Amino acid sequence: MGLLIPQASDSIQELSVEELRAKVGTGMEIVDPEEHMLLSMGPQHPSTHGVLRVLVELDGETVVNLAPDIGFLHTGIEKNMENKRFVKALVMTDRMDYLTPATNNLVYAMAVEKLMGLEIPERAQTIRVIVSELSRIASHLVWLGTSALDLAAMSVFLYCFREREIILDIFEMIAGQRMMISYFRPGGLWRDVPEEFVPAVRKFLEIMPAKLADYEALLGQNPIFLARTKDVGVISHDDAIAWGVSGPSMRGSGVDWDNRRDQPYCGYETYDFEVPLEKEGDVWARYNVRMREMRESLRIIRQGLDRLKPGPVNIANYKVVPPPRADLGTSMEAVIHHFKVWTEGYHAGPGYVYQVIESPRGEMACYLRGDGGNKPARVHFRTPSFVNLASLPLMGKGAYIADLVAMIGSIDVVLGEIDR
Amino acid sequence: MSSGEIVVRALITGFIISLVVITGFAYTTLFERRLLGRLQARIGPNRVGYIPIPWRGGEKRFLGGILQPAADAVKLFLKEDPTPAKVNRVIYNLAPMLAVIPAILILAVIPWAPAFRIGSAKFQPYFAIAPNVNVGVLFILAVTSIGVYSIVLAGWASNSKYAVLGGIRATAQMISYELSLGIIVLVPIMMANTMDMGQIVEAQRHVWYIFLQPLAAIVFFIAGMAELQRSPFDLLEAEQELSAGFNVEYGSMRFGMFFMAEYMKMISVSAIFATFFLGGFRGPFVDDLPWLGFIYIFIKIVAGLFLMIWIRATLPRFRYDQLMSFGWKVLLPIAVLNFLITAVLIVMAEEGTLAPLIDSVSKFFTG
Numbered sequence: 001m002g003l004l005i006p007q008a009s010d011s012i013q014e015l016s017v018e019e020l021r022a023k024v025g026t027g028m029e030i031v032d033p034e035e036h037m038l039l040s041m042g043p044q045h046p047s048t049h050g051v052l053r054v055l056v057e058l059d060g061e062t063v064v065n066l067a068p069d070i071g072f073l074h075t076g077i078e079k080n081m082e083n084k085r086f087v088k089a090l091v092m093t094d095r096m097d098y099l100t101p102a103t104n105n106l107v108y109a110m111a112v113e114k115l116m117g118l119e120i121p122e123r124a125q126t127i128r129v130i131v132s133e134l135s136r137i138a139s140h141l142v143w144l145g146t147s148a149l150d151l152a153a154m155s156v157f158l159y160c161f162r163e164r165e166i167i168l169d170i171f172e173m174i175a176g177q178r179m180m181i182s183y184f185r186p187g188g189l190w191r192d193v194p195e196e197f198v199p200a201v202r203k204f205l206e207i208m209p210a211k212l213a214d215y216e217a218l219l220g221q222n223p224i225f226l227a228r229t230k231d232v233g234v235i236s237h238d239d240a241i242a243w244g245v246s247g248p249s250m251r252g253s254g255v256d257w258d259n260r261r262d263q264p265y266c267g268y269e270t271y272d273f274e275v276p277l278e279k280e281g282d283v284w285a286r287y288n289v290r291m292r293e294m295r296e297s298l299r300i301i302r303q304g305l306d307r308l309k310p311g312p313v314n315i316a317n318y319k320v321v322p323p324p325r326a327d328l329g330t331s332m333e334a335v336i337h338h339f340k341v342w343t344e345g346y347h348a349g350p351g352y353v354y355q356v357i358e359s360p361r362g363e364m365a366c367y368l369r370g371d372g373g374n375k376p377a378r379v380h381f382r383t384p385s386f387v388n389l390a391s392l393p394l395m396g397k398g399a400y401i402a403d404l405v406a407m408i409g410s411i412d413v414v415l416g417e418i419d420r
Numbered sequence: 421m422s423s424g425e426i427v428v429r430a431l432i433t434g435f436i437i438s439l440v441v442i443t444g445f446a447y448t449t450l451f452e453r454r455l456l457g458r459l460q461a462r463i464g465p466n467r468v469g470y471i472p473i474p475w476r477g478g479e480k481r482f483l484g485g486i487l488q489p490a491a492d493a494v495k496l497f498l499k500e501d502p503t504p505a506k507v508n509r510v511i512y513n514l515a516p517m518l519a520v521i522p523a524i525l526i527l528a529v530i531p532w533a534p535a536f537r538i539g540s541a542k543f544q545p546y547f548a549i550a551p552n553v554n555v556g557v558l559f560i561l562a563v564t565s566i567g568v569y570s571i572v573l574a575g576w577a578s579n580s581k582y583a584v585l586g587g588i589r590a591t592a593q594m595i596s597y598e599l600s601l602g603i604i605v606l607v608p609i610m611m612a613n614t615m616d617m618g619q620i621v622e623a624q625r626h627v628w629y630i631f632l633q634p635l636a637a638i639v640f641f642i643a644g645m646a647e648l649q650r651s652p653f654d655l656l657e658a659e660q661e662l663s664a665g666f667n668v669e670y671g672s673m674r675f676g677m678f679f680m681a682e683y684m685k686m687i688s689v690s691a692i693f694a695t696f697f698l699g700g701f702r703g704p705f706v707d708d709l710p711w712l713g714f715i716y717i718f719i720k721i722v723a724g725l726f727l728m729i730w731i732r733a734t735l736p737r738f739r740y741d742q743l744m745s746f747g748w749k750v751l752l753p754i755a756v757l758n759f760l761i762t763a764v765l766i767v768m769a770e771e772g773t774l775a776p777l778i779d780s781v782s783k784f785f786t787g
Contacts, residue, residue, distance in 0.1 A: 039581050047660040061585070061740050150660045152651060152737035158460040224652060224736045401585075402661050402739045 028055055028067035036064055039401075043072045047150045047405045050415035054392070054408070056401065063404055066396045068389050074419040081379045085345035086112050086186060089376060094180035096381065097417035099142050102135035102171075103359040105184040107381075110265060111355040111368040112186035115348045118320065123311040124188040125266045130201065130304040131174070131183060132266070133297040137208070138167040139360035140290050140297075147287070147409030148219060151228050156218055163211050166204050173197060187321040188314030198305055205302055212294060220291070229284035233395040233407035236281055243394060244387045247362025248293060249411045252286035254279040259358035271300050283410040290412075320346050345374040352378075361385050361412055381420060385413040429541070434528070434549040441527055445683040446489030451722075452683075452729050454485065459733040493676070501672035504579060511577035516670065516677035519570035522563045523684035529556035530691045531618040533701050533713030546618040546701075547713070556617040557609055560692060561602055564647060567685065568594040571649075571656060571666045574678070578669035586665025589740060590649070590656040596747035597646035597653075600639060603755040607636040607762050608696045621700035630697040636758050637697040639751055641727070644689040646747065648682065651732040655740060690724030691717065698723075 030038070037058045042048035051072035057065040077096055081089035093108045094101035106128060113120065120128075145160030168178040174193050175181035183190050219225045235245060240253035250257065258275040260268040276292035278285035314321040318337040327334035349370020356365040362384025371377040388411045395407050450465070457464025469487025503512065533547040545552055553559060568590060575587020609615055611632070612623035630637040646653040657665035667678045694700055698720045701713030738746065768774040 037581060046663060058585075060588075148736070152654070152660060153735065154456075155460045155733045158462060162461050218734070219736075222736065224738060224742075227742050228736055228739055400739055400741065402655075402737075405661050 028057070028065060030057060031064050032057075032059075035059070041404075042069075047146075048408060049146065049413055052389075052408070052413065052415055052418075054404070056396075056404065058401065061400050061402075063396050063399050063401060066393055066404070068392050070386075070389070070415070070418050072419065073415045075416075077420045078379050078381065081376055083375065085374050086348060086376060087345060089379065090185060091180070091182045093381075094182055095416060096383065096420055097139075097359065097361070097364075097385070097414050098179060099414055100135045100139035100360050101179060101181050102131050102183065103357060103364060105182060106132055106266070107355055107357045107359070107364050107366045108368075108379075109184045109186045110357065111353050111366040112348065114353040114355055115351060115368055115370050116186070116320070116346070118187055118315055118317070120188055120315065121312045122267075123192075123309060124313040126304050126308050127189060127193055127313065128184055128266050129268065129271070130301050130308075131171075131181075133300045133304070134167050134170060134201070134204075136297050136360045137294050138164050140294050141167075143290060143360075143409075143412045144215060144287075147406070147412070148225075150405045150409040151225065153219060153222075153225065156215060159211070159214065159218075163208065166207065170197065170200050170204065173200060185314075185321070187317065188312075192313045198308065201301060201305060205298055205305075208298055209295070212291065216291065219287075226284065228402075228406060229287060229410075230282060231280075232283045232399065232403045233410060234280070234282045235391055235395060237279075239391070239394060240281065243391045245362070245391050245411075246384050246387065247358070247360070248276075248289045249286055249362065249388050249391075251276060252278050252289045253281035259356055259363060263356055265355075265357055268300075271303050273300050283406050286410045286412075347372055347374050349373070349377070356382075359384055361414065361417070362388060381417075383417045383420065385411075385415075386418045389413050389418060429543075430549055433543075433547070437527055437532070437549055438524060441524065441684060441687060442680075444687055445680055446493065448683045448686060448725060449492065449679075450485060450488050451725065452732075453488075455726065455729050456733055459730065496673050496676040499672040501674060504669050506579045507669070508577040508579075511573045512669075513674075515570045515574035515577060516674045516681075517570075518573065519567065519681035520677050520684070522566040522570075523681040523688060525563045526560055526685075526688040527691070529553050529559050529617050530688075530695060531621055531700055532717055534706060534710045536710035546621070547710075548618065551618060552616065554614070554616050557605055557615045557620075561598075561605065564601075564685075565594075565598060567647075567681070570678075570681070574670070575656075575666040578666070580669050582662040582664070582668045583666050586656040586662050586668070590666060592740075593646060593649070593653065593655060593743060593747075596744060597643045597751070600747065600751040600755045601643040601647060603752070603759050604636050604639045604643065605696070606759050607633055610759075610762060610766055617695055617700075621695055621702055624699040624702060628697060628699040628702075633697070633758070633762070635754065636762075637693075639755050639758065640696065641693060641724075643751060643755075644693060645728065645731070646743075648685050648689055648728075650682075650686065650728055652735040652737050653743065654737060655743060660737075686725060686728060687721060690721040690728070693724050694720035 030036070039056045039058050040053060041056055042053035043051040048054060053069040053072065055067045055069055056063055075095070077092045081092050084092070090105060090108055093104040097104050141160040141164045145157035148156040148160075171181050171183075172178045174197055175183040175190060235243075235249070235253045237254045239245075240250045240255050245253070246257075254277060256275065256277055259265075260273075261275055273296045276289045276296065278288050318334070318341070320341070322341045323331070323334040323337050328338060347370075350372045352367065352369040354365060354367050356363060358364070363382065364384055365382035367378070367380040367382070368376055369378040391411065392407060396404050399407070454464040454466075464485065465488045466484030468485055468491045470484040471482040471486075473482055503509065528549040531546040531548045531551070533543075535542070535544045535546055537543070543551070571590040571594075572587045575583040575585075575590065578584075608620055608629050611629060612620040614620060614623070649656055655665075656662075657667060662668070667675055670678065694717055700720075701717045703712060703716035706712045706716060765774060768777065
């Protein structure tokens with residue numbers, strides 16, 4: 001990170017190979033420094049999804065070699081979390097994968113609960129599932145829009161954001177925030193959903209299938225889109241496993257694994273849903289997997305709404321969750337609990353846990369170590385984008401530069417999550 | 421009419437038409453932005469210049485955004501115009517001009533209205549800057565070919581890798597698609613038996629060529645879009661791949677001139693399409709009321725622009741190799757076949773062998 005970027009005025013020919021290696025800085029092997037052009041795509045580039053820099057060695061339009069260069073969005077989130085109480089560290093997780101904050105909250109909250117051995121009430125589990133799946137749809141909508149925009153299908157981008165707006169409105173309704181919701185807390189939820197939540201989500205469930213059909217009509221039946229995505233950026237079944245690719249990108253290669261089904265959490269095992277699978281492993285397969293996943297998410301949300309029963313959304317342990325606001329006027333004990341929870345927080349550990357969930361981008365995991373203090377001793381996230389991005393050189397060699405853009409779009413990277 | 425009169429008349433009409441088209445270009449950008457907005461579930465620019473409706477409290481706005489092009493132009497002129505280091509200054513400055521000049525030149529041979537008279541001035545045989553040019557079509561093909569130089573030179577002189585890639589893409593693309601365009605243009609020429617644009621329009625008095633030659637019209641429109649480098653053929657400025665391609669290093673009005681050339685070429689291609697396939701200025705009552713010709717061709721040009729903008733809102737972009745194979749393996753064979761079949765049919769019709777053939781075929785089917 002922070003490496004010297006070759007100036008536009010420097011042609012490769014003017015530099016010796018050693019100088020060039022030093023300038024490139026990514027450790028990429030230059031196949032032919034005499035004949036090929038070295039292009040630094042990013043970190044400021046319209047389609048590197050934020051601040052990814054891809055160093056590309058070009059032979060005309062063909063990519064000979066490439067190396068992704070990351071670290072431009074490093075914000076020290078993991079280290080920062082060590083200096084915050086458990087509940088305050090939660091807000092940092094929103095900022096990692098800013099397209100699906102709910103699942104980040106979920107993995108961290110579940111890690112804390114696992115460390116402390118807390119059991120979450122039924123209603124909170126159901127709402128967690130509903131909000132996570134809404135978040136998954138919102139994230140996939142941004143992926144669909146931006147990856148279509150990478151292929152210059154500009155209208156789909158705006159249509160996707162129109163539908164995402166409905167989800168963000170729902171988030172605003174339940175959490176007061178549109179993106180950084182911090183809604184799942186260790187011990188349950190921030191507070192119960194308002195009355196208008198269920199009708200709003202049901203309305204969204206009614207609207208969404210027709211919109212998905214619209215997107216498929218615009219993209220899935222478009223010959224140019226098919227030509228641009230089929231047989232482009234192929235990851236084979238074995239490569240997907242060997243490179244640790246996860247999530248929809250892996251299921252596009254025919255690896256049948258979904259943490260929601262195979263390592264269930266939040267009661268996902270009681271929901272009836274399918275795990276979409278495609279065999280080809282190309283951009284088109286990953287597109288199809290995500291489109292079908294959105295439909296499955298709608299099914300899960302519908303089931304979740306049907307089983308939503310009144311009840312508590314937080315554990316009754318006032319050492320972890322602040323007592324109800326109404327009790328503060330009548331109970332001295334409640335006042336003390338409230339004060340202790342918000343000033344000192346709670347203590348966890350000693351011990352360490354590893355919690356895995358399925359984020360929209362793949363296998364999201366949180367390693368959390370507590371030393372008995374009120375702050376985490378160490379937090380580490382296994383983020384799917386980071387691992388998935390490593391497969392870019394695998395796909396990109398020998399492709400056209402235009403395909404490279406489609407590939408970056410298809411593995412759906414979020415740089416905030418990669419650099420943390 | 422003396423040659424002096426011809427020059428004076430050409431200067432006056434040229435001045436008027438250039439002004440109209442430059443204004444038209446500005447409003448094409450507004451048209452595109454508003455229409456794209458509508459197609460993409462958003463509003464588009466509607467703030468600069470509007471007519472408030474007083475009886476509705478000035479709340480309801482009419483013609484919102486009508487001054488947006490003027491605001492854009494002022495902005496472009498007032499922006500800093502940096503020249504990057506190590507560019508080839510002569511070519512770098514020449515390229516935007518080379519882009520705009522051919523775009524305006526094309527309009528010289530387009531017939532805008534039938535012959536008419538204002539006072540003593542008589543516009544014959546039709547209203548154009550250069551009427552009665554018997555190689556009008558050749559002129560168009562020649563001038564459009566110059567356009568590619570501006571892009572290649574801009575890409576080369578900018579000393580930027582993205583710009584070079586854009587310039588190289590432009591060369592290959594323009595050459596490939598010009599071939600299809602050149603061949604398909606022969607179809608209306610053969611059918612009208614002239615290269616004079618006005619006579620091609622006149623030949624469509626009874627039926628537009630788009631109904632006789634629908635395939636040729638489609639091929640012409642696609643190849644025209646590719647010549648324009650409009651989406652889905654906008655590989656040379658492919659924003660998502662090459663940032664902005666050939667014009668990445670240009671700013672201020674130099675960039676504005678590339679922009680201007682693109683939109684003026686949109687108008688030109690629409691006008692040429694209208695002339696070749698949609699009957700140009702022809703329409704009901706145009707023989708009695710010649711000024712209707714301006715309205716008819718305006719409507720036809722706007723229809724062409726609408727189609728281009730609609731396509732841009734809908735289609736993804738081709739990849740470089742797909743663009744090439746589409747041009748050479750699909751468009752060119754169709755154009756050649758269309759040309760050959762049309763030629764054979766015309767010769768047969770002239771020799772009188774076509775009617776008996778149609779008779780025998782119809783007899784074969786009716787028994």
